[in-house]
Amino acid sequence: MSQFLNQFSRRKFLLTVGASAVGSVFLKGCLGNPPDTTTQVQQVSAADISPAQAPETPKVKLGYIPIVEAAPLIIAKEKGFFAKYGMTEVELAKQASWGAMRDNTEIGSGGGGVDGGQYQMPMPHLITEGLITKGNQKIPMYVLAQLITQGNGIAVATKHQGKGLELNLAKGGKGLFDQLKSSKTPFTAAYTFAQVNQDFWIRYWLAAGGVNPDTEVKLIPVPAAQTVANMKTGTMDAFSTGDPWPYRIVNDKIGFMAVLTGEMWKNHPEEYFAMRADWADKNPKATKALLKGIMEAQQWLDNFDNREEAARILSGRNYFNLPVEILIEPFQGKYDMGDGRVIDDKSMAAYYWKDEKGSVSYPYKSHDLWFLTESVRWGFLPQDTLANAKALIDKVNREDIWKEAASEAGIAAADIPASTSRGVETFFDGIKFDPENPTAYLKSLKIKKVNV
Numbered sequence: 220m221s222q223f224l225n226q227f228s229r230r231k232f233l234l235t236v237g238a239s240a241v242g243s244v245f246l247k248g249c250l251g252n253p254p255d256t257t258t259q260v261q262q263v264s265a266a267d268i269s270p271a272q273a274p275e276t277p278k279v280k281l282g283y284i285p286i287v288e289a290a291p292l293i294i295a296k297e298k299g300f301f302a303k304y305g306m307t308e309v310e311l312a313k314q315a316s317w318g319a320m321r322d323n324t325e326i327g328s329g330g331g332g333v334d335g336g337q338y339q340m341p342m343p344h345l346i347t348e349g350l351i352t353k354g355n356q357k358i359p360m361y362v363l364a365q366l367i368t369q370g371n372g373i374a375v376a377t378k379h380q381g382k383g384l385e386l387n388l389a390k391g392g393k394g395l396f397d398q399l400k401s402s403k404t405p406f407t408a409a410y411t412f413a414q415v416n417q418d419f420w421i422r423y424w425l426a427a428g429g430v431n432p433d434t435e436v437k438l439i440p441v442p443a444a445q446t447v448a449n450m451k452t453g454t455m456d457a458f459s460t461g462d463p464w465p466y467r468i469v470n471d472k473i474g475f476m477a478v479l480t481g482e483m484w485k486n487h488p489e490e491y492f493a494m495r496a497d498w499a500d501k502n503p504k505a506t507k508a509l510l511k512g513i514m515e516a517q518q519w520l521d522n523f524d525n526r527e528e529a530a531r532i533l534s535g536r537n538y539f540n541l542p543v544e545i546l547i548e549p550f551q552g553k554y555d556m557g558d559g560r561v562i563d564d565k566s567m568a569a570y571y572w573k574d575e576k577g578s579v580s581y582p583y584k585s586h587d588l589w590f591l592t593e594s595v596r597w598g599f600l601p602q603d604t605l606a607n608a609k610a611l612i613d614k615v616n617r618e619d620i621w622k623e624a625a626s627e628a629g630i631a632a633a634d635i636p637a638s639t640s641r642g643v644e645t646f647f648d649g650i651k652f653d654p655e656n657p658t659a660y661l662k663s664l665k666i667k668k669v670n671v
């Protein structure tokens with residue numbers, strides 16, 4: 220432990236010295252990754268790669284956002300798990316925002332963008348259908364693995380402490396929204412990108428508590444890093460994003476955490492690893508090599524003895540550029556919520572490989588369906604999306620490639636799901652999502668935009 224702290228102090232000193240150089244890099248959409256010479260990471264050695272599995276290219280460019288969802292990509296690179304399977308030239312490109320990630324996916328690495336990387340859902344489906352790209356250009360993508368479960372939360376400004384903004388808003392918190400709306404300063408909350416995970420989590424929380432997110436709240440997209448500043452100046456009442464940002468709010472005493480997403484939906488699907496289909500089709504062995512590296516990183520991350528090292532790597536200057544302490548406790552399932560509540564429960568931590576519900580890494584098609592169903596709920600996608608959902612999911616979700624990669628990597632059969640469905644999902648308010656009947660789920664929800 221003392222050795223660890225020594226390393227941390229040295230690192231902090233070096234961070235201070237290098238701060239101005241890093242600042243200028245933040246101006247670009249794609250932030251790049253200056254090499255961090257302060258971190259000594261023990262890498263695994265390369266495996267004997269059979270010619271049948273040797274990747275077509277060792278080179279790929281993957282985009283990521285500096286939140287804990289990106290950990291499998293960063294760990295796979297830093298611990299040598301990508302290199303072990305022949306992917307020796309993986310470039311991880313830090314993105315300034317999800318909009319930048321979408322744009323860089325659209326132009327591809329050939330145009331200075333990326334070949335794939337980390338995505339919120341259903342971004343790969345929306346990009347495939349040309350719904351969020353410039354000129355509605357259709358860029359087919361493959362969802363290849365889930366990166367993480369849990370690890371997200373909703374942070375609220377300190378001024379709203381003690382007003383009932385907790386998991387169940389119906390217990391009293393709803394009154395604040397009514398009051399703010401009638402005073403013409405509606406509750407303003409941010410998510411990091413419209414119509415994907417973080418937007419869904421805050422909408423679910425509000426609607427479950429009787430607050431209509433479309434009529435009683437002002438929801439706007441703001442990049443996570445900027446939201447901290449907006450909360451400080453009082454222009455933002457709440458925001459929804461991944462660690463370390465909600466926890467940072469607590470640490471900097473700007474706000475408190477009203478809810479962890481794991482409290483709303485235990486073991487919920489979170490962000491995904493996806494690639495442009497053209498890259499994966501051209502490089503099928505390299506795609507599986509990337510998956511093998513990610514799977515190994517996910518298993519490494521789920522060993523809680525490795526999490527202090529993980530926090531040290533992720534917090535580094537070339538990745539999150541944050542004090543390491545902000546990551547250490549949440550990684551152990553310990554959250555000081557900032558309003559007197561402390562959660563100390565390992566089952567509430569972020570998981571990467573498997574959790575109490577089964578595989579985390581395997582991309583269940585039933586979860587793609589939930590994201591599309593929730594898109595229909597809020598009018599983001601037309602109602603007939605559900606009739607065509609199976610075809611779209613079958614095209615985008617390539618769980619078959621995940622399974623091939625898992626078999627080649629010698630993953631135990633017990634860790635390879637037999638079904639593409641995780642079955643019925645249950646939310647904190649008792650609502651159930653049966654992937655066999657998404658319409659019944661929509662009918663059971665009181666607040667929604669769709670007419671079912």
Ligand code: CA
Nearest residue numbers: 371416461490
């Ligand atoms: Ca997230």
